[in-house]
Amino acid sequence: KLLCFVEKYLEPFRLSLEKLKEVSVRLKKDLIRGLGKHSHHRAAVKMLPTFVRATPDGTEKGDYLALDLGGTNFRVLYVRVVEEQQKVVKMDSKICSIPQEMMLGTGEQLFDHIAQCLGEFLESQDLKGQTLPLGFTFSFPCEQKEIDKSILIRWTKGFSCSGVEGQDVVKLLKEAIHRRGDYDIGSVAMVNDTVGTMMSCGYRDQSCEIGMIIGTGTNACYMEEIKNVKRVEGEDGRMCINTEWGGFGDDGSLKDILTEFDEVVDQTSINPGVHTFEKMISGMYLGEIVRLLLVKMAEDKLLFKGETSEALLTPGQFETKYISEIEDGLENAQKILTALGLNWDPVDACVVRLVCDTISSRSARLCAAALATISNRIRVNRGLDHLKTTVGVDGTVYRKHPNFSEELQAAVRLLAPKCDITFLVSEDGSGKGAAMVTAVAQRIWLPGCMLSFIFLPIFVYI
Ligand code: BGC
Numbered sequence: 432k433l434l435c436f437v438e439k440y441l442e443p444f445r446l447s448l449e450k451l452k453e454v455s456v457r458l459k460k461d462l463i464r465g466l467g468k469h470s471h472h473r474a475a476v477k478m479l480p481t482f483v484r485a486t487p488d489g490t491e492k493g494d495y496l497a498l499d500l501g502g503t504n505f506r507v508l509y510v511r512v513v514e515e516q517q518k519v520v521k522m523d524s525k526i527c528s529i530p531q532e533m534m535l536g537t538g539e540q541l542f543d544h545i546a547q548c549l550g551e552f553l554e555s556q557d558l559k560g561q562t563l564p565l566g567f568t569f570s571f572p573c574e575q576k577e578i579d580k581s582i583l584i585r586w587t588k589g590f591s592c593s594g595v596e597g598q599d600v601v602k603l604l605k606e607a608i609h610r611r612g613d614y615d616i617g618s619v620a621m622v623n624d625t626v627g628t629m630m631s632c633g634y635r636d637q638s639c640e641i642g643m644i645i646g647t648g649t650n651a652c653y654m655e656e657i658k659n660v661k662r663v664e665g666e667d668g669r670m671c672i673n674t675e676w677g678g679f680g681d682d683g684s685l686k687d688i689l690t691e692f693d694e695v696v697d698q699t700s701i702n703p704g705v706h707t708f709e710k711m712i713s714g715m716y717l718g719e720i721v722r723l724l725l726v727k728m729a730e731d732k733l734l735f736k737g738e739t740s741e742a743l744l745t746p747g748q749f750e751t752k753y754i755s756e757i758e759d760g761l762e763n764a765q766k767i768l769t770a771l772g773l774n775w776d777p778v779d780a781c782v783v784r785l786v787c788d789t790i791s792s793r794s795a796r797l798c799a800a801a802l803a804t805i806s807n808r809i810r811v812n813r814g815l816d817h818l819k820t821t822v823g824v825d826g827t828v829y830r831k832h833p834n835f836s837e838e839l840q841a842a843v844r845l846l847a848p849k850c851d852i853t854f855l856v857s858e859d860g861s862g863k864g865a866a867m868v869t870a871v872a873q874r875i876w877l878p879g880c881m882l883s884f885i886f887l888p889i890f891v892y893i
């Protein structure tokens with residue numbers, strides 16, 4: 432009987448295969464809208480050209496710096512590309528935390544902090560006298576004008592620094608470095624984390640032509656036929672498109688599957704009305720959805736003898752990592768409920784586990800619908816009856832959750848039966864992948880020559 436009551440709360444989160452197919456059809460239309468010359472301005476799914484065309488080469492070499500901003504931490508890396516051995520070697524790296532106040536402060540403060548962290552790293556590596564080329568993995572939606580000119584469309588995830596939206600991020604970084612005046616950098620290549628992930632998987636599997644992130648945020652990129660990218664000149668070949676699928680639904684197209692809990696998560700976020708799809712899927716929000724459900728069920732006397740706790744009533748206190756831990760075993764569930772100050776019994780622990788499972792399943796199945804849409808698009812683009820392709824994947828939700836990847840893969844098989852998809856977990860796409868894009872850009876970045884082609888080198892990591 433209890434389960435029947437519980438199911439009433441969970442039912443709106445259970446998406447049937449039919450519903451997922453509908454979602455996929457909607458996304459398919461949105462991809463086309465985002466690619467259109469005149470329709471892209473209003474498109475919820477931005478479909479941003481990246482100026483990356485992937486073709487293996489392998490002649491790149493040299494030392495590079497890489498910056499990685501957009502996930503849980505900010506990282507600086509020093510990377511060596513070794514031509515003879517076709518290897519990308521991470522020489523050293525440093526992690527700098529970005530305090531919450533800074534994520535919500537001014538852009539100047541943020542970029543000064545980045546420049547300081549980079550300065551300290553260069554000092555420690557004795558690299559201050561050199562001007563190394565730099566790959567900047569900046570994992571936010573950017574309208575890329577060239578490889579080194581990238582305008583932030585809007586902040587997502589936990590960031591909301593003033594004075595950055597609408598600005599060229601490369602310029603802001605260089606200005607911060609020049610304000611210090613104690614070191615300089617060489618040419619810059621801007622990279623979205625999905626692109627770095629795809630590129631970094633390309634060496635192991637050359638049919639890797641999709642990059643997907645399911646971490647703090649979610650997004651994917653893929654290789655599109657240039658002739659379909661109406662904003663970019665050219666008829667032949669392919670270009671990597673950063674879909675920014677997190678924005679799917681921002682025009683109301685997902686209204687029928689949004690629950691009252693999703694609405695609350697959106698309204699209490701720092702960017703209401705924005706990144707609807709991401710808020711149903713990614714690590715920044717899943718814990719909060721579960722927390723809101725548990726509070727409601729406790730208030731309705733279905734859990735914890737009708738009692739809550741201060742921790743459970745505090746936004747953000749139920750972390751997304753708890754979902755993975757709870758689903759991993761009932762013992763974990765009990766420990767976490769105790770730590771949250773809840774008065775639980777064994778049935779409560781089982782119900783909480785069921786809630787976590789429902790929310791993470793919905794996330795995996797929605798991702799599957801979106802990935803199936805992209806794979807099917809690639810297949811149809813190429814006039815194939817059957818497509819064999821590889822997806823480079825990264826992100827804490829995908830990596831850490833006990834059965835997220837299996838659930839996602841099972842649903843993709845049903846939604847894209849004509850696509851045979853291999854999943855490859857990336858090895859530091861945001862770090863080494865960015866250096867790789869920069870290395871390629873360097874090779875063909877002759878003075879006076881507009882960079883519009885980037886070739887994917889075949890490298891082997893060690
Ligand atoms: C950003 C994307 C990014 C994704 C994964 C989203 O919030 O808009 O650019 O790729 O998070 O990090």
